[in-house]
Amino acid sequence: MRQYFGRKLLIYALTFFVAVTVNWMIPRFMPGDPVASMVARARISDPEAVAAMQQYYSNLFGFDQPILAQYFNFWGALFAGNFGISIWAYPLPVADVIMDAVPYSLGLLIPSILLSWFVGNWAGALAARRKILDNTVLPVGYVLTAMPYMWIAILLCWGFGVVFQVLPVAGGYSFAMQPNLSWEFVGSLFQHWLLPFVSLFLVALGGWAIGMRNMIIYELEADYSNYLAALGAPHRLIRRYAFRNAVLPQITGLALQLGVLVAGALVTEIVFSYPGLGSLILKAIQNQDFFLLQGTFLFIVLGVLIANFVIDVVYVIVDPRTRAGMTGATT
C-alpha cells in the first residue's frame, strides 16, 4: 500500500513541478510588457517620470533580474506562500485576490460535480434495460452532454434572468447587500448561485447518465450476470452486482473529467460574472497580470491534483481488487 501511494505521490509531485514551470513560462512568453502598459495607463508623458516609474515597477515585480533568477525567486516565494502583487488589482496581493474568489468557485464546483455524479449514475442505472426510461434518459443525456457550458449558461441567463426576471444575472450576491450572517444574505447568495450551478450540473449530468447506462448494460451481459441468472438469483441482486462493477469506471471517469469540469466552471462563471476563479483568469489574461494568472492556475492545478488523489484513495476503498493487488505486490 505504501508503495502504491508512494508512486502516486511521486507522479503528482512531478506533475505539479511541470505544471508550475509551464505556468510560470506562459505569461512571460506572451507578447507585450505588463510594466510598459501599466505605465502607459498612467498617462504620463514626461520621459523622466516614465523612466522612474518603469524602473520602480520593474524592480517591484522583479522583472529587472535575469530570467533564471526570476524563476528561482518564483519557487522561493511560492513556498513562502507569496504569489506576488496583482497588476490588475494593483496594489493588492495576489493571494488576497484569489482567496476572495475561491469560496465562490468551490461552492459551485463541489456540489455540481458530486450531485451530477450521483444523480447521473442513478438515472443511468435506472435507465439501462428499461425501454421507456431508456428512450427518454438517453436522448436527454446526449443533448445535455453535447451542450457547451457557455451556451447553456447563456440560455439560462437569458431565460430566467432577462425574460422571466426571476433570478439575477450577475454577481455573487445582491448588489444591495453587504456580506453578513443573516437569512436574507444567505438567500441572496443562493439566488445568485443557482443558475451557474444548474448549468454546470445539467451538462455534467448527461455524460454520467449515458456512461452509467452503457456500463450497466455491459455488466448485465457479462458472464457472471448470466451465471447468476441461471442460478435463479433475484434480478435485484444481479443488478446490484452489476451496479457495483459499473461504478468503478465511473470513478476513474470522474478523475479524468475533473479538469473538464473545472474548465466548464470557469466559462460559466464568466457568463454569470460570478466572482470566482474563472472570472479572475479572464481578467488576468486581459490585463496581462502574470502573477494573478500564475496564482489562479496554481490553485486550480493544486485543486485538481488533490481531488485526483482523493479519488485514488476512494478507489482503493471501493475496489477490493486494488487492495488485493497491493498486498500481492508488497508480499
Place this chain on the structure above:
Amino acid sequence: MRNRTRFLIPFVVVGLAAAACSSGDTTPSTQGSAPAASAAAPADSKSFPRNETLYSSGTMWGPPANWNPLREWDSATGTKGLLYETLFLYDATTDKFQPWLAESGEWTGDKEYTLKLRSGITWSDGKPLTADDVKFTFELGKIETVPYHNIWTFLDSAEVVDPQTVKFTFKEARYQQWANHVYQRAIVPKHIWESVKPEEVVDFANENPVGTGPYNYHSHDQDRQAWVKRDDWWGIKALGKDVKPKYIVDIVNSSNEVAMGLLLQKGLDLSNNFLPGVANLVRGNFGVSTYYADAPFMLSANTAWLVLNTKKKPMDDPAFRKAMAFSVDTKRIVENVYGNLVKPADPTGLLPQWDKYVDKSVTGSMGFSYDPAKSKQLLADAGYKDTDGDGFINNKDGSKIDLKIIVPTGWTDWMESIRVIATSAKDVGISLTPEFPDYNALVEQRSTGKFDMLINNERQLSNTPERYYDYVFNMPVQKLQNTVNFGRYENEKAWDLVGQLDATKTDDVEGMKAITSQLQKIQLEDMPVIPLWYNGLWSQVSNSVWKNWPSDAAGTPKTPPTMWRNWLELGGVLTLTELQPAGA
C-alpha cells in the same frame, strides 16, 4: 421486478425536468430578483434600500483596489469627485468654471495666480480644509512619478498667504494648462498624506480615505464600490445643493452584456457602458433613456483619431496622408458600425463643445470628406502608381506598399471600424490590412513607433482645445511616446503656436481663435492625424428609481450623466444633486 420499478419512469422524467427548471420552481417566494427583494428589507447598514441607492456601472473594469485620487486612471469610481474634490468644476456646455472648493481664483499678476478657498469646509475626519492642503497637493507634483509632475516645468512656487489663500508664482504663464489643473487636481489632506513616503505616494492604496466630498467610503468588494452620503457636506450650506442618493453602489464591469442585463432588470440606474444597439432600447418601451432621444443619443466625449506613423513610408508624405483622409468612409462607420450612436468628426477633430474655435473659412476650403475619386487623384498627383500591376499602388521608388492598421482585440466596435477603413483604403488602391493585437502589445507598438496606423481616442473633452493640439503636435518626440503625438509628427512652427495658445488667457477667446485658425491650417495641410468620429459619453439611464436625468429636453439638467473617472468635475457630481426619487 421489472414492473415494480416502472412507476419510477415518470418520476425520473419529472426529476430531470425539475432539475432543469428548479430555479423556476423554487423562487416564486423571492420573486423579483435581488434589488427588488431588498427594497422591502429594513434599512440597516448591511443593505442598501433600493429607493435610496443609485446603482451605476461602466467605470471600473477591475476590483476597487485603491482610493488614491492621484491614480486618476484606476482609482475606485468616485474617488475623485465623490470623495476628493477639485478647486473648480468646469462646465463644457457653457464653457464656465464654477468655484467648488475654491471661492475664487484669479491672475493677480502676469505670473501670479491667487486662489481663495471657501471657508467652513471640513475633511471627513473633522479637520478644516486649509491653504496648506492646497499647497501640499500641488507640491506632491514635485515627485517624479506623480502624474502632474510636469506642472513644475512652468510653476515656480506655491505660497500660503493665510489659511484661506494660496499664491502661485509661475516661471512661465501657461494660462490654458493652469486652467486645466485647477479643476482637475483633487485636493488631498496634508495631515494624512504627509506621512506617506514620497516614493510610495503613487502606490498609496489609501484604504481609509478622508475627503471633503459629498460621499464617504462605505464598503467595497471585488465587484462593487459603495459610497454613503455625508450629511455635513459643505455644499449643502454653501451651494444650497445636496446629492440625492443616500448610497451609490458602482458595479465593476465584467462585460457590457452583463450591464445590459442589469439595466433591463432595473438593477442599474446609470450605465456608462458602451451598449451596441441601445437605440432599440431607447425607442422600444424598455424604460431606458439617453441624453438625446434620437441619434446620436449621447453627448460627445472625445475624438477617435486615425493616427499615422509619420516616421514610416509612405505615411511620411503629407499627400499620402491627405489621400488617406479622403478615402475613409466615416458615414459607413457611423451608420453601420455604431448604428448612429456617434457623430462624424469635424475635419479639425475639435469636439462640438469647441465649435467656436473652428475656423469655418479654413475648414470650408481645406476640409475633407469621403471622396474616393479625389483620394485617387491625390495619390496619382503625388506620383503613387501601381507599377507592378497587383492592383495596389506602390511607393515612388517602386517598392510595395503593404500597411497594417491596428486596434486592440476585443474592442469590437473599433475592430469593425478598421475593417471599414481597410476596405475603403483598398478601393482607392492602398493595401491596408486590419490587425487586432492584444492591448498591451498594441501599447508597446504605439509608444515605440512600430506601427503603421492605429485608432486612438485618449484625449478627452476639457476646458481648452489646447489639450487637443498638445496631443497632435507635442514636441520633442521621445524614444517612448506614451500619451501624445503617437504618430511622431514633427513641426516646430505648429508646436510653437501651441505654446502661444497655452500662454493666451482663457477669457481671450478672440486671441485663442487667431491661433487655433493657424493651427487648423497646418493640420489640414499636413494631416498629421485624421479625425474620424466623436465617441459618445456612453450613458444609459433608467427612470425606475431616480428621475430628472440630464437630457436635451427642456427643464432637465444639462450636466454630463456619468460616473466616469475625471468626469465628475466636469459636472457629473451636479447630476447627482439634480436627481429626484421617482416615487416622489
